[in-house]
Amino acid sequence: MDTTTTTAITATAAAAKRRPLKARDLAPYLFVSPFFLLFAIFGLFPLLFSIWLSVHEWDPAEGLQAMHFVGLENFRFILTDPWFHRAVGNTAWFALATALPQHLVALPLAAFIHEKIRRGRDLVVGAYFVPYITSSVAIALIFTTLLSRDYGAVNALLVELTRVPLLGSFMPGHPIDWLGDAHYAKPTVAFVVFWRYLGWNTVLYLSALQAISPDLNEAATLDGAGAVRRFLYVTVPLLRPMIYFAVTLSIIGSLQLFEEPFILVDIEQGVSQSVMTLAIFMYRLAFGEGDFGAASAVSWLVFLMIVVLTWLNARLFGREGRGE
């Protein structure tokens, strides 16, 4: 705490002793109250209420009177449900298949842009960031079109490539049903997620790089270290706090993955099973089957997983790695 705030505190404390309560003492509470009021109604209360819900059996159609206490029955039901296991597996798969490539590409990309692009950097960075500020529905719609089995642009391109000698033999001979075939739907959805958040992670790493002094990198260059070695032994260690932060965000985001698989893959189709994440599973339980109790149990299990994984992540990076 700096000296001005300390004097301010002592000044206020002294003043408070001398005079009765005035507008100035109440004003800050009044100013912050709207946030806390809204948070209480739409944040804190729902949170506590969902604990209550998770130990009750309840059909919303019958009103609040129809709530029956069932103890941990909802949790038992969920934990033994094969669909839940499937959703956990899918979510874990997506978390790895989207987050890992995102950071493995974003990190060197940010270092590359930082080192080599001076002029027009804002333009390039701006372009990488566009998917992040676009509606997930608009993104899903265009990808559905581009990836459609018959006449989609991606398949059309692949057909063209089969005519190229050598490269052509690696191309599939038949059009691929990217979003309708269970083998392809998962990687395709993962790719769209990767595509959407790559720019975000790149920008995070770039902003951290800008805060790092260039001296170390220059010293390493003078010592004859090549670009790859400088990246691995200078840049990455210096970026550890930001990597920790970005990975934490990825964990929290991945475990709640909902929009991309939900919109890209038709829920009526059997293939949607292969992209059913925990969030979709919970949504269907609540709004499809009306089982709010079991759905709340799922949401708390997901929260628990987030807590455990972020804790493990913090352990993995250690105090120093977190930038503390």
Added chain:
Amino acid sequence: MTPRPTRIATTRPWLAWLVVALGALLLIAPFYFTFVFATRPRTEIYSSPPPLWFGLSARSNLALLLERLPYLRNLGMSLYVAAMTTALNLLLCSLAGYAFAVYEFRGKKALFALVLGSMMLPAFLNMIPSFMVLDFLGWLDQPRGLYAPAAASALGIFMMRQYIASAIPRDLIDAARMDGCGEFRVFRSIVLPLLGPALGTLGLITFITSWNNFVAPLVVMHSVENYTVPLALRSMQVPNNTEWGALMMGSAIAMLPLLIAYFFSARRLVAGLTSGAVKS
């Protein structure tokens, strides 16, 4: 910061540019196709090879879109919800940010920690119970069911606090008080007019987030007339018989205003969005 040219940076800048620009092109290609397909009829979109340049069917696609969806109403709903969310956030976040930046009061530290902590709560955890709260209030299928829960964001309060703490001289506030300004008057007449840049960034972020939001409207809005744009577009996608040209037109209309706003403010917006990460 002036760039210190290293050996590598000066050798082949155009090559580096090419690599990064190609990546950027791949990233924005889908957006280009959205606009191209918006001007093409369905039959042309699904022809081999697919169209790479604009066509002549923008008008008929628009007509078809307006025939299938109450799209103007959906646009109005999105605009109304986003405008209300933004206006409320600008007022409430700057007020709270001002309090945290300027005043000393009992419990300030704990309250601010609570603001930051609320950012960590997964939104998803709240989906079902907040649906029930809105149901209880009778706010389902109403715009206020969307803007009221989002009226004061923790990130906004954090951003405004940082900005006010660094950009508003304390002497100015004290001088205004000496002149007999009431506490709210100081905020409204002295502080608020100086918050322009921060309010601009926060406003843009809030508007974009609200405009693109999918999950909240999915849970809250039930009738097609009250759908926001993303929900309306999704409802037009039916198995086997989707009017892709019209749908792409709707998608392009929804994207265009944001892309234009983004083009003029990309730098500030990117800095604002990542500020929480960089400063923490």
